[in-house]
Amino acid sequence: xxxxVEGDGYANxxxxxxxxxxxxxxxxxxxxxxxxTMLGIIIGVAAVITMIAIGEGSQRAVMDRIQSLGSNLLFIxxxxxxxxxxxxxxxxxxxxxxxxxxxxxxxxxAAIEAVVPELSRSAQVKYENKNWSTRIxxxxxxxxxxxNFAAAHGRYFNHAEERAASKVCVVGATIVDxxxxxxxxxxxxxxxxxxxFQVVGVLETKGQSGFQNPDDQIIVPLTxxxxxxxxxxxxxxxxxxxxxxxxxxxxxxxxxxILRREHKLRDEQDNDFSIRxxxxxxxxxxxxxxxxxxxxxxIAAVSLVVGGIGIMNIMIVSxxxxxxxxxxxxxxxxxxxxIMLQFLIESVVMSVAGGCIGIIIGVLASYLITTYGNLSPIxxxxxxxxxxxxxxxVGVFFGLYPAWKAAMASVIDALRYE
Numbered sequence: 001x002x003x004x005v006e007g008d009g010y011a012n013x014x015x016x017x018x019x020x021x022x023x024x025x026x027x028x029x030x031x032x033x034x035x036x037t038m039l040g041i042i043i044g045v046a047a048v049i050t051m052i053a054i055g056e057g058s059q060r061a062v063m064d065r066i067q068s069l070g071s072n073l074l075f076i077x078x079x080x081x082x083x084x085x086x087x088x089x090x091x092x093x094x095x096x097x098x099x100x101x102x103x104x105x106x107x108x109x110a111a112i113e114a115v116v117p118e119l120s121r122s123a124q125v126k127y128e129n130k131n132w133s134t135r136i137x138x139x140x141x142x143x144x145x146x147x148n149f150a151a152a153h154g155r156y157f158n159h160a161e162e163r164a165a166s167k168v169c170v171v172g173a174t175i176v177d178x179x180x181x182x183x184x185x186x187x188x189x190x191x192x193x194x195x196x197f198q199v200v201g202v203l204e205t206k207g208q209s210g211f212q213n214p215d216d217q218i219i220v221p222l223t224x225x226x227x228x229x230x231x232x233x234x235x236x237x238x239x240x241x242x243x244x245x246x247x248x249x250x251x252x253x254x255x256x257x258i259l260r261r262e263h264k265l266r267d268e269q270d271n272d273f274s275i276r277x278x279x280x281x282x283x284x285x286x287x288x289x290x291x292x293x294x295x296x297x298x299i300a301a302v303s304l305v306v307g308g309i310g311i312m313n314i315m316i317v318s319x320x321x322x323x324x325x326x327x328x329x330x331x332x333x334x335x336x337x338x339i340m341l342q343f344l345i346e347s348v349v350m351s352v353a354g355g356c357i358g359i360i361i362g363v364l365a366s367y368l369i370t371t372y373g374n375l376s377p378i379x380x381x382x383x384x385x386x387x388x389x390x391x392x393x394v395g396v397f398f399g400l401y402p403a404w405k406a407a408m409a410s411v412i413d414a415l416r417y418e
Contacts, residue, residue, distance in 0.1 A: 030318075037314045038354030040307020041394065045358025045387045046365060047303055053366040053377035055292060060378055061207075072245045073146070074252060075276050076105075076238040076259070096234035097273065099222075104258050105240060111251035116146045116239040119225045119232070125218065127179040127190040134175060135217045136192060138225020146241045149219070154186045154201030162221040165228055170201040174216040192218065193229050248277060301390070307354065308394035315347055315402035340403040347399025348392065355391030359384055 078097050102117035119138040124131060143149060144156045157168045169192065176185050185199040197220065206214040226232055242251045252275055259273055319326070326339055362384075366377040 033314065034350055037310055038307070038350050038357065040303055040310045041351050041354030041391050042307075042358040042361065044301060044303030044305075044307050045355050045391055046362040047299075048301055048387045049359060049362030049379065049383050050365045050369075050377070051299075052383040053362075053379045054369065056380055057370075057377035059290075061376060072242040072248065073277065074240045074242060074248070074255065076101075076240065076255065077236075077274050077276070078234075079272065079274060097236075097238055098234055099226075101259055101262050102235065102238045104262050105238065105255055108258050109240070109251060109254040111243050111247040111254060112240045113243045114142050114146050114241040116140055116143050116241075117222055117235045118143070118237045118239065119222060119230065119234070120236040121225075121230055123193050123229070125175070125179070125190060125192050127188070130179050130181075132175065132178050134172075136225060136229065137217055137219045138222040138229070139219060140222055143219065146239055149206075149214075150204050151201035152204035154199070156201055156219075157221050162223055165223040166221060167195060167197045167224060167228065168200045168221065169197045170203055170219040171199055172203045172213075172215040172217045173205045174213060175218060176202055192220070195228060252277070304387075304390055304394055307391075308351070308398035311347055311350055311395060312398035312402060315343060315399055316405065318346070319343065319402050319405055336408070343403035344396070344399050347403065348395040351391050351395025351399075352388075355388045358391070359388060362387075 076097065097117075099117060102115050105112060106115040116139055121136055122133060123136045124133055125136075126132075137143075140162055141156050141158055144151065151170055154170070156170055157166065161168055169190070171185060171190075179185075179190065180188070185202060188199050189196050190199060191197070203215070203217075203219070220229065240251065240255060242248050255275055256271065260271065263272055265272065329339060363379060366379050369377050
């Protein structure tokens with residue numbers, strides 16, 4: 001009995017070996033067709049790995065940038081925050097932050113070390129015959145230390161220049177590269193919204209964070225931005241630096257109480273402003289970035305499904321073309337499971353080989369983006385494993401029907417097929 005079992009096991013191994021050799025022989029005989037069939041799997045796997053790497057790299061870059069600002073900052077914005085990144089403006093209430101709000105927070109909150117009002121807008125800037133569209137930030141000298149945007153060359157404007165609404169500015173590295181192109185910008189005059197400004201400093205390089213570039217901005221005195229450039233009297237945001245992280249809750253409640261009083265809100269009215277700390281911003285960004293990454297990966301995964309359909313289509317054609325071969329194999333003793341295994345192996349080999357090639361291309365694409373692009377993708381081992389397993393599953397799933405069709409072919413009909 002043991003000898004019989006041993007013999008059956010040996011026969012099964014030999015049949016499996018024969019199925020593999022036959023499958024590989026068929027693929028080698030049709031190399032171009034096999035490669036074109038694998039193309040959908042290759043593109044799908046490469047796209048999934050690259051998209052997830054870009055998404056995670058962008059998230060890491062922005063997270064590092066947010067955390068570099070410090071963990072003891074509170075950000076005050078107009079409009080009531082309702083979660084999910086939504087800001088709701090309540091009818092009949094003040095919807096703008098004013099200079100007086102920033103001054104009240106600075107004077108009446110003991111837990112606050114510094115207050116930085118900001119006005120941020122996009123504008124056209126020009127130097128000689130070169131133009132550039134960038135972000136203009138009107139603020140106070142404390143912006144340098146509170147928001148951690150130091151001047152690498154030259155200096156920041158001072159309080160006297162801020163009070164006098166002087167036309168001076170500090171520019172980012174991107175502005176220097178695109179407008180001054182190798183020239184030292186310190187002391188030169190550029191035009192912002194048609195008005196002449198003297199460059200007094202250059203910001204230290206931060207590098208692009210995700211889809212934002214902190215080097216692509218110009219900082220001017222707040223009074224200059226409000227009175228001379230944009231002609232407004234409100235603020236885009238107020239940043240408050242807490243004396244100590246342990247007093248964040250105290251500072252939050254004090255700011256809320258002060259601003260509600262400044263905006264003359266009744267007890268039954270909701271806040272018409274939002275106060276957020278670093279943890280809130282990080283959580284919101286992580287949720288948004290995760291959704292965006294899954295969306296990109298989902299779109300890329302469609303290519304895998306399309307590739308699987310392509311494999312099934314080609315395998316069905318292959319079964320039809322090799323009908324006589326199937327009949328001959330059955331006539332000399334091949335069982336249905338042997339025929340089915342042969343064609344299933346062909347399908348799986350194409351999908352697995354396509355997955356491996358796609359992994360290599362996805363990793364290389366991520367490194368190329370790191371080398372020549374402004375992003376720093378992070379290759380996740382999980383994305384590689386999931387992509388490989390999914391491509392293998394696609395090969396099995398879409399290869400079952402053609403393999404079953406081949407196994408169920410009638411020997412007599414197959415032998416008569418021309």
